Amino acid sequence: MNIKISERVVIFNGLHDQLKKDKKIKQKLKGEWIKNQRKNFNPSAKKDCDVCGKYKDVSEAHHLAPLYIQYERKITPCLQNHVWLCPTHHKIVHLVINNAFNSKEVELNIKSDEKIIVDKIANEGVSLIFGEKECA
Numbered sequence: 317m318n319i320k321i322s323e324r325v326v327i328f329n330g331l332h333d334q335l336k337k338d339k340k341i342k343q344k345l346k347g348e349w350i351k352n353q354r355k356n357f358n359p360s361a362k363k364d365c366d367v368c369g370k371y372k373d374v375s376e377a378h379h380l381a382p383l384y385i386q387y388e389r390k391i392t393p394c395l396q397n398h399v400w401l402c403p404t405h406h407k408i409v410h411l412v413i414n415n416a417f418n419s420k421e422v423e424l425n426i427k428s429d430e431k432i433i434v435d436k437i438a439n440e441g442v443s444l445i446f447g448e449k450e451c452a
Contacts, residue, residue: 350383353394365402367409367433375400378409380441385413395444399437405430412438 359377364370379386380397401409408424412434424431 346384346387349387353383353386356394357396359396359398360400363400365405366399366437367405367430368402371402372400375402376406378406378437380437381444382410382413382441385441385445389445391445397440397444401437405434408434409437409441413441 357377357379362372362375362377364372365375377398378401379395380399381391381395383394386394408426412424424434426434
C-alpha cells in the first residue's frame with residue numbers, strides 16, 4: 317500500500333496533536349495529585365531553617381522526597397518526611413536534587429558547612445525515593 321506524502325503529513329500531524337493532548341492530560345493529573353498531597357500535608361511545628369538556623373517566620377516545609385518525583389515514581393502512600401528550610405536553601409536543595417537526577421553537577425556558592433547540610437538533605441531524599449517500591 318502506497319501512502320502519498322501529503323497523507324503521511326496528515327497522519328503525522330494527527331499523531332503529534334494526540335501526543336500533545338496526552339502530555340497536557342498527564343501534566344494536569346500530576347498537578348492535581350501534587351495539589352491534593354499539599355492540601356493533606358500536616359507538617360510539624362514551623363522552625364528555623366535546618367541549614368542556616370534562621371528565618372523561622374518564612375521557613376517552608378520541604379518534602380525530603382519531592383512530590384513531583386514521588387508522583388513520577390508512583391510512590392504511594394505519599395511520603396511526608398520533611399525538614400524546614402528558608403526559601404533560599406529550599407531552592408538550593410531542589411537544584412541539587414534535580415541535578416542529581418539529571419546526572420549534572422551544580423556549582424553552589426554557599427558556605428562549606430551549609431553545603432554539607434544541603435547535600436545531606438538532598439541525599440536523604442534520594443535514599444527515600446529509591447528505598448521505596450514503585451506501585452503499579
